[in-house]
Structure formats: C-alpha cells, structure tokens
Amino acid sequence: MNDILPGETAAWQYLEDTLREVVHAYGYQEIRLPLLEKTELFKRSIGEVTDIVEKEMYSFNDRNGDSLTLRPEGTASCVRACMEHGLLHNQVQRLWYAGPMFRHERPQKGRYRQFHQIGVEAFGMDGPDIDAEMIFMTARMWEKLGLQGALLQINSLGTLAARADYRAALVAWLRGHEAALDEDSRRRLESNPLRILDSKNPEMQSLIEAAPRLPDYLDEESRVHFSALCALLDKAGLRYEVNPRLVRGLDYYSKTVFEWVTDQLGAQGTICAGGRYDGLVEFLGGKSTPAFGFALGLERLLALLQAGGVALPESLPHVYLVLNGDRGVQDGMVFAESLRAALPGLRLLSNCGNGSFKSQFKRADKSGAAFALVMGDAEAQQGTVLLKPLRSKSEQEVVPVQDVSGRLGELLEMG
Secondary structure, three states: OOOOOHHHHHHHHHHHHHHHHHHHHOOOEEOOOOOEEEHHHHHHHHOOOOHHHHHHOEEEEOOOOOEEEEOOOOHHHHHHHHHHOOOOOOOOEEEEEEEEEEOOOOOEOOEOOEEEEEEEEEEOOOOHHHHHHHHHHHHHHHHHHOOOOOEEEEEEOOOHHHHHHHHHHHHHHHHOOHHHOOHHHHHHHHHOHHHHHHOOOHHHHHHHHHOOOHHHHOOHHHHHHHHHHHHHHHHOOOOOEEOOOOOOOOOOOEEEEEEEEEOOOOOOEEEEEEEEOOOHHHHOOOOOOOEEEEEEEHHHHHHHHHHOOOOOOOOOOOEEEEEOOHHHHHHHHHHHHHHHHHOOOOOEEEOOOOOOHHHHHHHHHHHOOOEEEEEOHHHHHHOEEEEEEOOOOOOOEEEEHHHHHHHHHHHOOOO
C-alpha cells in the first residue's frame, strides 16, 4: 500500500475528472459503496476457488464475530446495494463507482495491495447494445486521455447451459493430460476447470492452446448475441480481436467478456476488463436480472499515460504573493482574497511567516509559480502591485490593484 504524494495528486485528479466526464456523458449515475462487506458476499459472487478468495482477500472477524472483508472488487458490492435498496425492481440502472480496492498480492509496477478502480455497471438490459455501449465508453476514455496502443480483446462464455457442456468436454480432455497439469490446475480440475485456461504458468501454455475451444460449444442464443455485438463494433469501426481463451478471473461472467490489454508496461497486462453477468443477481437472492459491467485500474492507467509521454497536469501555483511591511501584509492578504474571487481556478500562494524579499523570492521560485506579485508598504500606499514573471525573461510590470485580475487573466489565459 502506498501514499500518493502532493506532486502526484494533480495527475490523479485529471485522470479521475476525465473518466468521470466520459461516464456522465453516457447518462450513468454515481453510487458510493462501503469499503467493508460481509465476507460471504465475495465468497459467493467471486467464487470460492479463485485466487482472490483463496489467497488475496483481507478478511477478519469483528467484535461480534462476523467475518468482514475489505472489498477486493466493486461489482458484488454494487449488486448487494441495488438489491438492498430496491433499485432493480421493474427498472434499469446505469451506475458507476470509484475508490480503493484491496488484494494481498505481490506488488509490482502498476499494481499495489491497495489499488484504485472506477467501475461501471448496467442492470436490466439483455441485448448486445448495452455490451457495445460499455465498450464504446472505454474506447472514448482512451481517446479523451490520449492513450495509445491498447488492444481490445473479446470473447463469449456462452449461457450457463453452454458452459456446462463445454466444462464437461474440457474436464474429460484435461483428465487425459493430467500429468502435465501444475498443482493449481489439478486442484481446479473439478471445482473450476475454466480457470485453468486463465493460467499464467508458461509451462502450461502449449497444453492450454491444445485444449477444446469454448466457441465450439456455444449455443445458438450466445452465438446470435456475440455476432450482433461484433456487428455493432464493426459498424462503429472499432478494432478488436476475438480471443477464444479469454475467460476472465471471476465466476459470475456469462456471454460477452472483454479486456483492453497492452504490452507497454513490460509483459502484456490488462488495463480494463469486464463483461456480462446475467446470473449474479439471482445467485445472490434477487430476481433474474441481466447485467453488464467493467472496471479499470487507475494506477496502471496512470503509469501507461506516463510511459506514453502524455502531458499530465501539475498542481503548481500560478502566482506567489510576496508581502512585506505591516500595511503590505494586511492589504495583501485582503487583496489575495479579491483575486481568488475574481479569477475562479486561480492558484495563488500567499507568503506567510514573514521573511525578507530575498527569502520570499526564493520560496516563490521553489514553489514553481509562473508569476510573483509583490505588495509592500509602498505598493499598498500607492494602490499598485509589482508583477514579476518567474519563468521567462519578460519585464516586470507595475499594475494598479484594480487591474491585476484582468492582467493575470490575460497572462494565464483564464479570462
């Protein structure tokens, strides 16, 4: 778990604001979810034979003896909240959420044990149009951010019945090659054989490639759904790759699944993933409800933008206000408030704690501000301010107090 320091937060705010703007453009509403849930919620929804539940969740007993877990993902919490508050009763919902998630896994570049996600979920729509809308939304996010080189992969897992047929065929085939399975795969052979296809063990890849292919077992309903989705993506001119080995790491997915992947952070990694989970609401005790969603990791996305050379903002002050003398300090502090009111968005750092002109100008330079404004006793008496550029060789100016906001607006292009 890591701190996000002041020098980094402006880039985070820019990323979050941009993603929020895109989600709102599609008419989705924010829902805010608790960090803690009952452990049983994640065991049931994610699947007990998954790395998340078996190895990665932060779970503990509270004072009442109830087992609680820091949320490792957001979909289960979102479904629980919708059921608890009646949001799925004869209505559709388009929701999004953001915040930290927690998994006890090996930290690496772009991945921490406390990490941050934005998740988007839609309930009550069973057609491929909502699948396509979600994927279009992610593509628009990359466009807005200037992210290059992400590859869209899609697949269909089929209905539960189709997956059952495929599961039987896969288990039979894997039993014939059991000697080649690693320990994790042998353990999952009965409980969750599709997860074997998601193995990252290099020694397993040739075996996985030779295994039966899930698309060969899709039922007609799933084929029609997937074909219609592909037609929508084609119509929009969105490039994609059908990956028949894409199964996703959570038990609740069915039909469409997708991932945006990149190799710009070393080994190919996922930056955004999701899919359809039509059975989850019913499985957790609600009425049968079609659903589709995705989540993206902010740490990894930020690392990608930085690696791609995307210019990210910094939260440096625009102006440093140098103050000197009793009247200069008094009038200057009031003057600073009038500037902030006149120029919304202005970042003005007032000198506090006294100091000579020399020491204050050192602070101004160190702050990264583009300009210094100087008000001493003489300037206060004359009703003027000295405006001094700090990042260029332009000449300093003496500006009447009443004209400073206009002049700064011009120089900072904030007018």
